[in-house]
Amino acid sequence: MSTTPATAGDLAELDTGTLFGALEDPALNSMNFLNEVAIHYPEAIPLAAGRPSEEFFELEDVHRYLRIFSEHLGRRLTEAQVRRTVLQYGRTKGIIHELVAENLRLDEDISVDPESVVVTAGCQEAMFLVLRALRADERDVLLAVSPTYVGLTGAARLVDLPVRPVRTGEHGIDLEDLVAVIRRERAAGRRPRACYVVPDFANPSGLSLDLATRRRLLEVAAAEDVLLIEDNPYGLFHGDADRVPTLKALDAARRVVYLGSFAKSVLPGARVGYVVADQRVSGADGTTGLFADQLSKIKSMLTVNTSPIAQAVVGGKLLAHGCRLAGATAPERRLYDRNLRRLVTGLAERFPPGSDVTWTVPTGGFFVVVTVPFAVDDRLLERSARDYGVLWTPMGHFYDGVTAVRALRLSCSAVSVDQIDRGLDRLAALINDRSGRSAGTIGHGHLADSARGEP
DSSP, rough: OOOOOOGOOOOGOHHHGGGGGGGGGGHHHHHHHHHHHHHHOOEEEEEOOOOOOOOGOHHHHHHHHHHHHHHHHHHSSSSSHHHHHHOOOOEEEEESHHHHHHHHHHHOOOOOOOGGGGEESSSHHHHHHHHHOOOOOOTTTEEEEEOOOHHOOOOOOOOOOOOEEEOOOOTOOOOOOOOHHHHHHHHHTTTEEEEEEEOOOOOOOOOOOHHHHHHHHHHHHHTTTTTTEOOOTTTOOTTTTTOOOHHHHOOSSSEEEEEEEEEETOGGGOOEEEEOOOOOOOOOSSSSEEEEHHHHHHHHHHTTTTOHHHHHHHHHHHHTTTTTOTTTTHHHHHHHHHHHHHHHHHHHHHSSSSSSSSSOSSSSSSEEEEEEEEEEHHHHHIIIIIIOOEOEGGGGSTTOOOOOOOEEEOTTTTSOOHHHHHHHHHHHHHHHHHHSSSSOOOOOOOOOGGBSSOO
């Protein structure tokens, strides 16, 4: 039986107008666009990607951690059961939930029932599960400190949950603005469900909340009856500064849904994150359970379960270090702190203070935001990659619906000191050329609201 090859006119074709509307949203294009620029200009110095340094990755570690976890299981399971646990479809909530709970207790002073932990396919899935569960109907909205991680904005788009920005303010979040936004939304008949916040070295701003602000934020959440979604991917990388308790560690009323990830502390390729959702949920039949149980229902229809092999690798590292990652990641913390200091110092060395360009000075994490006197967009990024050989991220990707932003984000986590120096030389040339001057002057300060808007 023969068939006639289809011609171009016979091929099925879809129109974006007949697909999910959010597919046209810029938030869903951001990550792909930034990756494409990096691929097209591989020789450009990458001061854009917030990925961990690869010098801490070894293929042999994957096998070693897998063996450690399998031996751990073997102390209470038969060989067949160990094989099934690691190689078969697995428990929807995960197989390392008890180890995650112990790690939280030891590293973060967070005490939670392991059953309140859902192990996810990266933190991005954790975000999606929480937002999908909270979005009940068209009245629901999410609040987020602006500028906001684009992955959060994109996840909200996928579940049709509008995001309302809250000003950053002097202390990482403007609590008066938070209250004002909540009350304005309620006056308009909408339901603010939660506020998303990254209290430690936020992506993209690099800013952190001090202890007093964290306590006050919890008080506001209780008074206004909203949840807080705390995302903590960078908390272990605090430089020389003392660690501040997480919101979840301070949370006595179960107001905080806590998102965690092992991408930066163990292995990004494992794609293992988790959510702690210990809030009580009352059912229509009068029964009660954990919010985590509701999230696991969604996960069971989304990814079925998180790869048990990937979980085993993460679990093996946790076991190898007594479930403490704060000490195990000390070499990474030192490297990131060194790079961050070099980045900030390098800006000051190249440009003496006193100009209309500023930058943030975080005490930890991966990111610095540079504010400039001209609009920064994707076209300028492509020009920077092509003509100047340096990559960075336009801050417009982190402001929902704002196109003209006079700022860019630099990341120092996946580069060497030499690359930082050369990258800053190239960035300085771009800034000076774009500003129409032969030598620039840059000062340092807080992330300013002046970064937004028309130049």
